[in-house]
Every structure is written in structure tokens, then in C-alpha cells.
Amino acid sequence: MGCTNCSYDSSGTPKGCGDKGHCGSGSCNKRNTYDWINTLELDDPMEFNMVEVSFKKGSRKEFFIKKDHLSCDTGDMVLVESSSGYDVGRVSLSGDLVRLQMKKKRVGEDRITLSIIRKANERDLEKLDEARSLEKQAMVQARAISRSLGLDMKVGDVEFQGDKRKATFYYTADGRVDFRELVRSYAKEFKVKIEMRQIGARQESARIGGIGACGRELCCSTWLSDFKSVSTTAARYQNISINQTKLSGQCGRLKCCLNYELDSYVDALEDFPRKADHIKTKKGRASLIKTNIFKGLLYYSYDDPMLRGPMVALPKQRVKDIQAMNKEGEYPPELLDLEAILKQEKEKSEQVQFADVTGGIELPETKRRRKGNNKRKSKSGSRKPQVKRSTDKRLESKDSNRGSKSNQASSSKGNKLSDGPKAEKAKSENSRRNNTNKKRTPNNNNKGDGTKPDIKPDTKS
Numbered sequence: 001m002g003c004t005n006c007s008y009d010s011s012g013t014p015k016g017c018g019d020k021g022h023c024g025s026g027s028c029n030k031r032n033t034y035d036w037i038n039t040l041e042l043d044d045p046m047e048f049n050m051v052e053v054s055f056k057k058g059s060r061k062e063f064f065i066k067k068d069h070l071s072c073d074t075g076d077m078v079l080v081e082s083s084s085g086y087d088v089g090r091v092s093l094s095g096d097l098v099r100l101q102m103k104k105k106r107v108g109e110d111r112i113t114l115s116i117i118r119k120a121n122e123r124d125l126e127k128l129d130e131a132r133s134l135e136k137q138a139m140v141q142a143r144a145i146s147r148s149l150g151l152d153m154k155v156g157d158v159e160f161q162g163d164k165r166k167a168t169f170y171y172t173a174d175g176r177v178d179f180r181e182l183v184r185s186y187a188k189e190f191k192v193k194i195e196m197r198q199i200g201a202r203q204e205s206a207r208i209g210g211i212g213a214c215g216r217e218l219c220c221s222t223w224l225s226d227f228k229s230v231s232t233t234a235a236r237y238q239n240i241s242i243n244q245t246k247l248s249g250q251c252g253r254l255k256c257c258l259n260y261e262l263d264s265y266v267d268a269l270e271d272f273p274r275k276a277d278h279i280k281t282k283k284g285r286a287s288l289i290k291t292n293i294f295k296g297l298l299y300y301s302y303d304d305p306m307l308r309g310p311m312v313a314l315p316k317q318r319v320k321d322i323q324a325m326n327k328e329g330e331y332p333p334e335l336l337d338l339e340a341i342l343k344q345e346k347e348k349s350e351q352v353q354f355a356d357v358t359g360g361i362e363l364p365e366t367k368r369r370r371k372g373n374n375k376r377k378s379k380s381g382s383r384k385p386q387v388k389r390s391t392d393k394r395l396e397s398k399d400s401n402r403g404s405k406s407n408q409a410s411s412s413k414g415n416k417l418s419d420g421p422k423a424e425k426a427k428s429e430n431s432r433r434n435n436t437n438k439k440r441t442p443n444n445n446n447k448g449d450g451t452k453p454d455i456k457p458d459t460k461s
Contacts, residue, residue, distance in 0.1 A: 031058045031206075031225055035074040037095045044095065050112065052093035052101055053080055056132075056159055059207050061092060063107060065115035077120040079162070084193055088120050088128045088162035124162065131160035138190060142169055145185050153177045156204040166193040172204050202227050205251040212249065219256055230254040237265045239291060268293045272316050279322045282333045286312075300335055312336060 033052075051072070054061045064080050072078055076091050093101060102109070120128075139158045146153055153173040160167050167190060171177075179196055186194045199207075206220035220227070235247055235258060249255045276298065277288045286300040289311050298319050299311040312335045314322075322332055 031061070031221075031223060033093050033097070033101065035093055035095070035097060037097055038074045048094075048096050048099050050098045050102065050109070051091050051116065052098050053078065053089040053116075054092040055087065055089040058092070059157075059159070062089075062114075063098065063102060063112050065112055066094070067115060070116055070118065072116065072119060077125065079117040079120050079124060081114040081117060082161060082166070085161060085163040085165040086117060088124050127164065128162050131162060131164045134164075135160055138167065141189060142186065145189065146171075146182060149182055149185070151177055151179065151182060153179070156199070157207045160192075164192065166195060168195045168197055170197050170199050170204070170207065172199060172201060200227075201251040201253055202256075205249070210250050213255075214257075218250065220251075224256060227256065228259055230256060230258050234258040234262045237262060237269065239293065265293060271296075272298075273320045273323055276319050276323065279319065279335075280326050280331050281322070281335055282331045286335060 031054075049066050049068070050063055051066045052061055053064055062080075066072065072091055072094070074091050074094050077088060078091055079086050079088055135158045138160075139155055142155045142158060146155060152175075153171045155169055155171045157170040158167060159170070167186075169186070177198075183194050183196060202220055205218060206224075209221040210218050212218050230253070232242055232247075232254070234254075235242060238258070238261065240247070240258075247254055247258070272291070272293075279286050279300065284302050284304040286302050289299045289301050291298050292313075296316050297313045298316060299313050301311045302309075314335060318336070318340070322335075325332060
């Protein structure tokens with residue numbers, strides 16, 4: 001009684017939910033059936049004299065006869081008759097619901113011969129706890145003995161009877177197993193009556209329990225009472241990829257939950273067109289890529305590699321129309337009709353919306369580029385020849401007639417021209433004129449402008 005809904009005392013021991021094994025989480029008992037008639041607390045003068053008793057927290061359920069002088073309700077621990085001795089279990093269902101349960105499991109009243117002895121007392125419950133504590137060690141020893149005998153089988157669970165006189169070994173195997181020598185070894189080892197019972201992989205998972213891929217407890221160990229066959233056709237109807245690792249449960253078989261929504265998918269697929277894997281248009285043949293069942297859409301793409309592009313979603317009625325045209329030898333120009341194309345274009349134009357981002361987005365400030373005569377520094381080690389502009393004030397002041405006018409004109413042109421071939425031509429022309437001016441004025445004295453005077457070398461007389 002340690003499920004999540006149970007309260008705890010100061011020492012941390014669970015008090016129990018008080019639902020007599022029928023809590024909401026299912027941890028107290030497996031595969032519970034809600035006895036709603038018993039909760040009404042009504043006296044039934046014609047009460048059904050059969051009850052359902054569960055053993056080992058719902059791992060096994062059987063029907064027993066309830067005698068008239070015995071009073072037991074749903075959730076009570078009782079002693080019941082068995083083929084050898086007695087067993088202890090919990091009443092899981094009583095009243096008229098037992099009749100419906102027997103009809104569901106196809107069990108006749110004439111087949112039930114065992115009855116309830118009495119309610120269980122404290123000594124019976126203590127003996128039952130001792131029997132349950134022996135089961136884990138017995139299962140380990142049973143697996144070791146079967147492996148030593150070389151038998152192709154797996155012992156999945158062991159259940160001791162309430163009086164510890166009988167032990168039932170549940171095993172799984174692919175075929176028939178000759179366990180006559182095995183039974184003798186078990187009887188010698190455990191000193192009890194041995195019963196071997198073969199079960200399937202799903203029944204083994206139901207007895208052991210576990211957590212499924214959905215994050216919840218396994219359906220077979222909580223509420224699923226009967227197993228139905230599951231095939232890969234259920235996965236194909238639901239457009240699920242046939243991946244064995246994803247479709248298989250912990251038992252190694254296909255998941256039972258593949259059948260839960262199968263009827264809804266089958267009903268939705270009744271209106272879909274048949275044999276619609278390929279349809280033809282004037283542009284070429286188109287193949288079916290995928291299907292959205294509940295939206296009623298089929299996605300097609302052209303087979304021609306020159307026309308391959310995004311998939312086109314067609315309603316199922318449009319596919320039926322194209323199929324009818326193909327049977328008559330006619331081919332539509334496009335997969336979509338003209339109205340659908342115009343509708344898509346209208347939806348695209350409506351989706352394009354512009355938002356006012358004034359004040360919401362600020363662009364970074366850009367620095368303006370100065371228009372000056374900046375010297376460019378070469379990135380590599382080799383220096384490129386640079387043309388210097390003639391802006392010396394010394395030459396402008398000393399050239400009285402020709403040099404001043406030419407320098408003023410060239411400097412004005414140099415400032416106006418931008419960097420390019422014309423600017424370089426103007427620079428070269430200015431430098432040539434300055435060289436001619438230097439030749440004409442050889443004897444220039446230093447007039448305090450910071451330049452050195454021209455000094456001729458001494459010549460012999």
C-alpha cells in the first residue's frame with residue numbers, strides 16, 4: 001500500500017489509501033474492476049452467490065462459490081479452497097457484476113466447484129507474507145537449474161500458495177519443453193508440490209509489470225484484461241513507419257495500443273479515393289507522397305526531375321475528379337484547379353504584412369569619409385611610387401609670372417578631381433611644371449620659410 005495516493009505517518013510508513021486495494025493509481029492491485037454496486041451499500045435479497053478473488057495483487061483471478069452463512073465484501077482477504085490445501089486472496093468483485101464478468105470470460109456456473117472457507121486472520125496473512133518472501137530466491141534458483149539442464153525456456157515468475165505447500169512456476173518457451181527431469185529437480189530443491197504453467201510473452205509482461213514508452217505503467221499490468229491480435233496493418237492504416245524497434249513493446253510483440261485508435265482511422269479512410277498512388281496531368285505524372293487522414297489532404301509531387309518542387313496538397317474530392325478525367329483519357333493542366341490557385345495566391349498576399357518599426361530599430365551611426373589628400377600606406381613591404389602634389393608655398397611665392405598661375409590652376413584642379421586616372425595625370429603634369437620652374441630659378445636664398453638654399457659645388461678657376 002505504498003502508492004502515491006497513500007498518506008504517511010511521522011516515521012515515513014505508508015498508512016494506506018483505505019480503498020481496500022482499489023486505489024486510483026493501481027499500485028495496490030493489478031487489473032482492478034470498479035465495484036460500483038457495492039459502493040451504493042444496498043441490501044440485495046437475491047444476491048449472486050459467486051465472487052471473484054484475485055491472488056498476488058491481481059496477477060491471477062479466479063471465481064469461487066460464496067456460501068450463504070458467510071459475509072464478505074469487496075476488498076476483504078479470504079481463505080479459499082484449492083486442489084491441494086488452501087490459498088489466501090482478496091475479493092475483487094461481488095454481486096451481479098460477477099455474473100457479467102463470468103459471461104465476458106465465458107466461464108459457466110457449473111464449472112465452478114471451489115468455494116470460500118472463511119475470512120483470513122492475522123496468522124493467515126503472516127503466512128502469506130512468508131510465502132511471498134520466498135518467491136524471488138526461488139525464481140533465481142529455478143533459472144539456474146533449468147540452465148544447467150540445457151532447456152530452452154525462461155522462468156518468468158514463481159507463485160507460492162498461501163499455505164506454502166505448492167509452488168507454480170510460470171515460464172515462456174518457443175516450443176514444447178520436456179521438463180520431467182526439471183520437475184523432479186525442483187521438488188527435490190524446494191520440498192513442495194510443483195506445477196509448471198506455460199504462458200506467452202504478453203502474459204509474462206502483465207505479471208512482471210513495467211513502464212511503457214508513453215511513460216505510464218503497462219496497460220496489460222494495470223487494466224487490460226484480454227489480449228487481441230495486433231498486426232502491421234494497423235500501423236499502415238495510421239501512416240506509422242514500419243520500424244520494429246518502435247512498434248514493439250517490452251514483451252517483444254507489437255504494442256497493444258496500435259488497436260486503440262484503429263477504428264477511427266478506418267472510418268476516416270472510407271471517403272478517400274482508392275488506388276490513388278499515381279495521377280496524370282498535362283505536365284506529367286504525379287505520385288502520392290503522404291496522406292493527412294483527418295484533414296482530408298493528399299500530397300503529390302511530379303515524377304519528372306525538371307518539375308520536382310514542393311509537394312502539392314490536394315483535397316480528396318480533387319483527386320477523385322482527376323481520377324475520373326484520367327479514366328476518360330483527359331488530363332488537367334495542373335494538379336490544382338484555377339480557383340484553388342487563385343485562393344492560394346490571395347492567402348499568400350494576405351499573409352504579407354508590414355509592421356511600423358519607427359523607434360523600434362535604430363541603425364548605427366556611419367562615419368563620413370573625409371575627402372583629403374591622405375597618404376596611403378602600403379600593406380606589403382614593397383613601397384609603391386607615390387605622386388606628391390605640389391603645394392609648396394616657396395615655389396608659389398617666387399614664381400612671379402608663370403609659376404604662380406600654373407600652380408594655382410593645378411592646385412584647384414587637384415582639389416576638385418577625385419582619385420582616378422585623371423587625378424594621376426594632373427599630378428604628373430604639375431610635377432613636370434615644377435621641375436621646369438626649379439631649373440629657371442637656380443639661385444634661391446633662404447628666406448625663413450624652412451627650406452635650404454640651393455648651393456652649387458665649388459669649381460676650379
